[in-house]
Amino acid sequence: MRKRRSSAAPPLEEIAGNGLLHRRALLSGGIVLAGAMASGAAATQAAAEPLKDPPWSLQPGDVTPVLQTPSRFEKNVVRILSNPKGEPRTQHARAPLQYLDGTITPNPLHFTILHSGIPDIDPAAHRFVIHGMVREPLEYTVEALLRYPLVTRKHFVECGGNSAGMFSNAPLQATVQQLHGLVSCAEWTGIPLSTILDEAGTDPKATWMIAEGADSLLVNRSVPLQKGYEDAMIALYQNGERLMPGNGYPMRLLLPGFEGNMNTKFLRRILITDQPAMTFYETRNYSPLLPDGKAYRFYFIDEVKSFITKPSFGMNLKEPGYYEISGIAYSGTGTITKVLVSADGGKSWGEAAVEGPAAPKAFTRFRMPWRWDGQPAIITSRAWDDSGAVQPLRADFVAKRGETEEPVKSPYGFPNQHYNSLTCWGVDAKGQIKHVYV
């Protein structure tokens, strides 16, 4: 085996500094990562060699299970737990986004945060009630809800505290999973909440709804009633199957684009009212403090954001040559329309390919061909959505939102939420990748 003759490769057109390539590089056949085989008599032998006797081609394989699980060679593709023994505090499970591709987070890997563990709910005994400022309070069984008209939509869910470590005034050396693993994307199927609101008949004076879960903390949040009539859903299925227990089985409120905690899991009650409830998770925990000492109230939306998942911290580049820069972009205010990528720390930018059609309030995968020349580089991404929102540069973001000397640990959760500025990965001459700020 020898390296393919690089003379066979046509020149690749750059569209921005430090080796960002035009998409037509994808069609040029000039990527040159294959080993070529010897010609002539040696070719026969060489061509046969790699096919020689791998053990798995010599004997029957394993028995088919009723539920498939990943290969044992993918055992690092699991969630990171903050509280693996289930001590009496919040349990975070972060999704291994750097190992994933496409736009779907498989259900076993979807991030979860539980404040009092995962309740073991019998769907035959669970009830959902809508009451308060309605024509008549109504109660639903799960079986009844499953007969209602359903809709299927792909949406991300992100914890308002995702990426909290990015508020640190020095870049934390951490993986995508550690920094940004509290976001995931799934195809959800459920009942438009408007169907239920119409059926109960809300009072014209009502402006809020208070959603409550059946976990032992009865986690509750205030949601503007208008959101209920827009795109809120009572979700029953996640990527085709019924919800995972940690994602709210047997049903959850889904509020596309609103911070995860509001998407009430184990939904058992919606109270229609004319004022917010000022609950723990919307006052003490999820009211981000600002540099001037004030705090945001009712800061719901996960704004436009993107980060590069591959290559990223923990995945070093073995050798100069072609790589694909790939990542995810999403926005709680709309559909991703554009992602720019830079390989020179923001001096020059090229437009990434985005997999289409992009869905609103859903992961959009972006891709950029890149030829790393072996010199230091800083790769980053920046996203736009169809509402006109753009991911803020770090200097602007920090000026407005502040930063911390180190990530502050708080028994009440994250002191800073809704980070949506850029993430930059610095590649050194050895191909090692560090988290950097520019």
Place this chain on the structure above:
Amino acid sequence: MRKRRSSAAPPLEEIAGNGLLHRRALLSGGIVLAGAMASGAAATQAAAEPLKDPPWSLQPGDVTPVLQTPSRFEKNVVRILSNPKGEPRTQHARAPLQYLDGTITPNPLHFTILHSGIPDIDPAAHRFVIHGMVREPLEYTVEALLRYPLVTRKHFVECGGNSAGMFSNAPLQATVQQLHGLVSCAEWTGIPLSTILDEAGTDPKATWMIAEGADSLLVNRSVPLQKGYEDAMIALYQNGERLMPGNGYPMRLLLPGFEGNMNTKFLRRILITDQPAMTFYETRNYSPLLPDGKAYRFYFIDEVKSFITKPSFGMNLKEPGYYEISGIAYSGTGTITKVLVSADGGKSWGEAAVEGPAAPKAFTRFRMPWRWDGQPAIITSRAWDDSGAVQPLRADFVAKRGETEEPVKSPYGFPNQHYNSLTCWGVDAKGQIKHVYV
């Protein structure tokens, strides 16, 4: 608790016989499946009652695992195995499509067929070779392939033998899973095969490629080279994570719309050539016999098809009232453009809502509101795609393709393949559902 006053429900507009409803029924608030709560003093007590002390609201829940698994109350949502002990013959695992919704089949539930078990492949040792009528034979590691430009696309894969039981001249009393469970849909991410073909440089005289897997049978199939330049892919990821072992880990050939067996798993070799190989699985096994004694050669495409998953055999209707009729439609020749549903065995039809935007060669979920009046009904669906193809009626299909006295068992697999006519579910006055032909 009492039933909601039905006088509160506005009349629902029918669009076809036996209770098929206009989609605006979804917005009318007239579905009436909730229990209403008592008014006045009793209301306070009644409203509180369903919230009283379910055990899961009284104590902290379970510890978060690194990989989520479904609720123990969903333990019937598993694949059905044809060969659970792994005897030395083919192993089928059928997907429980009647319990799923949306368009994605979760990876643990994706159907699989293995002819010699699931090989336990070490991705670091696996190689992929392209050779034959090429400028130069090339060899790729998995690591190298992961650096190539990737694409993400949602596609179904269906065994050519799926629905073989539908060739029986008497309707088999069987579930959707038993009849149609050898099809699934996933979001696949991989390398367009054209990238690799271009890199190897195929001879202009080449017309076929022979794909071979690394399982111990070295399952191989002949594929028109043109398909390789159209939409074929070397798939590396399935719904975001690396392929399941039973679906071809670490890589498979994906040929959107072509019968599953051609989508070579554990792909280790593609030979570029100017003639088909006439392998076992394209001559003895997958050449459907026709009524006149002739057989189809190279019958690749899974044609336009649909079936109702809910309600279906095994799910009886508890009471008259509102139900959603829901199912999946897909086509190997294009994008689903229209699905009609009938509740009177095909006498009248209404157009179902299809979740959009429909993707080519992918599951499309269709939905139809239905009010069952408690009288016998026969529900069925029929799909169209953007190539102009339409799902054939059973009489026409059988006239052309034949039927059998009973489903013939053969050591070589299915004698009949590519059933794509209608599936009809008969509902009797008790709400029991049978498989019927009309």
